[in-house]
Amino acid sequence: MNATAAPDKRRWEAPYAEAELDAVVRVPGSKSMTARALILSALAAGPSTIERPLIARDTLLMVEGLRAIGVGVDTSDDDAWTVTPGAFKGGTSVDCGLAGTVMRFLPPVAALADGPVAFDGDPHARKRPNDGVIKALRGLGVGIEDGGRLALPFTVEATGTVRGGALDVDASKTSQLVSALLMAAPRFTEGIDLHHTGDRPVPSRPYLDMVVQMLRQAGAEVDDSEPNRWRVAPGELQGRTWTIEPDLQNAAPFLIAAAAAGGTVTVEGWPTETTQAGDAVRDLLTELGARVEWSRGGLTAVGSGEPIPGELDLADAAELTPALAALFGVSQGPFTIRGVAHIRGHETDRVSALVTELRKIGADVDEYEDGFRVNSGGRGPGGTWATYADHRMAHAGAVAGLVVPGLVLDDVACTSKTWPEFAEVWEQAVRGKE
Numbered sequence: 001m002n003a004t005a006a007p008d009k010r011r012w013e014a015p016y017a018e019a020e021l022d023a024v025v026r027v028p029g030s031k032s033m034t035a036r037a038l039i040l041s042a043l044a045a046g047p048s049t050i051e052r053p054l055i056a057r058d059t060l061l062m063v064e065g066l067r068a069i070g071v072g073v074d075t076s077d078d079d080a081w082t083v084t085p086g087a088f089k090g091g092t093s094v095d096c097g098l099a100g101t102v103m104r105f106l107p108p109v110a111a112l113a114d115g116p117v118a119f120d121g122d123p124h125a126r127k128r129p130n131d132g133v134i135k136a137l138r139g140l141g142v143g144i145e146d147g148g149r150l151a152l153p154f155t156v157e158a159t160g161t162v163r164g165g166a167l168d169v170d171a172s173k174t175s176q177l178v179s180a181l182l183m184a185a186p187r188f189t190e191g192i193d194l195h196h197t198g199d200r201p202v203p204s205r206p207y208l209d210m211v212v213q214m215l216r217q218a219g220a221e222v223d224d225s226e227p228n229r230w231r232v233a234p235g236e237l238q239g240r241t242w243t244i245e246p247d248l249q250n251a252a253p254f255l256i257a258a259a260a261a262g263g264t265v266t267v268e269g270w271p272t273e274t275t276q277a278g279d280a281v282r283d284l285l286t287e288l289g290a291r292v293e294w295s296r297g298g299l300t301a302v303g304s305g306e307p308i309p310g311e312l313d314l315a316d317a318a319e320l321t322p323a324l325a326a327l328f329g330v331s332q333g334p335f336t337i338r339g340v341a342h343i344r345g346h347e348t349d350r351v352s353a354l355v356t357e358l359r360k361i362g363a364d365v366d367e368y369e370d371g372f373r374v375n376s377g378g379r380g381p382g383g384t385w386a387t388y389a390d391h392r393m394a395h396a397g398a399v400a401g402l403v404v405p406g407l408v409l410d411d412v413a414c415t416s417k418t419w420p421e422f423a424e425v426w427e428q429a430v431r432g433k434e
């Protein structure tokens, strides 16, 4: 099997929870930290090691993309990848798959290559918003051939240097635009003085704390003291050892499962301090009435299967929307999620996909531009839960399937984007100690 190719579909009956859950789960490394570690290592002056990297389609596509432009990445040891930077080469192409991190983080790096670098991806990747990256690079003096599409496919007409300097962007569709520009900025001749000038705020803000923290760890000078403005000085990044935390977005559905089916679920090794957006699930589950505590070697959620109705603004933790929506879709309600207009540009239009699938299992749902309200949940009939090639739609189907008998996901292989073993780990967690 080619781990960077779009996976073949695999139907999967989500396991039904016959009893309360009792599980301890270990999750792989953070996608976002692995992606940043790879990019910062590639831009550094010396070699780096990435300990406990996420090994999944998105991060392997990033590895392949970096190799394509001349970076040495040794992935032979699953627990420690090594990155050996080199001069970036053009005359090559990059497959972004469906990875937002690849389609946004790599073009500003490729702009430093000595010739053209072509980018394309899965069919749906061409529909994901990428006008921000294309306009930004043009604003920094880089030529982009995009056939007027302002989206994939496009070619970065790299000439070896990027001027950098002051730049206004609208990052309201994706925070990844800001992360992408900040990471490459130490290698721009003038660094960057970046302003977000959009009408709506930048979503998913913890990811910006993550990028600023990791840039500083690599030796960059970053000033983020003013809202919506980031300044990065030109300078050398250092190679170092990165240790990747467990992925809290992938962990969250397991804790949410305890709230849906009742019982106790622990995620091992949950960091006590982190910039990961998924950490928000601790407070959210508490707000919904679950008990959340540090025990059994990690973070434990004890749920009743009857979450307390409420209204959540998930602008900063929007990837939690699918799994929480599934919890709400099978609970009494009402529940409202707002602030997530930008997830319409994720792996699929997640607002529309969730509303469609929740209605199929009998939930009464109103759709808004920036979210939805579950007036009352449903618990059947079972049938097919469509995943839209979206790993987090598969996680959501798994949560719903805990209490909707006979729910079959049309495809669980899409979870390979960030966790190829998701289905097996989920099955084991639901079966518990039987």
Ligand SMILES: O=C(O)C1=C[C@@H](OP(=O)(O)O)[C@@H](O)[C@H](O)C1
Pocket: 031, 032, 033, 035, 100, 101, 173, 174, 175, 176, 179, 203, 204, 207, 318, 319, 342
């Ligand atoms: O920077 C990152 O690593 C990410 C930022 C977020 O993107 P958006 O700002 O587009 O939501 C998040 O949803 C994505 O999964 C990972």
Ligand SMILES: C=C(OP(=O)(O)O)C(=O)O
Pocket: 098, 099, 100, 101, 319, 346, 347, 392, 418
């Ligand atoms: C939005 C997501 O991914 P991407 O990095 O492709 O934007 C996600 O993983 O939920």
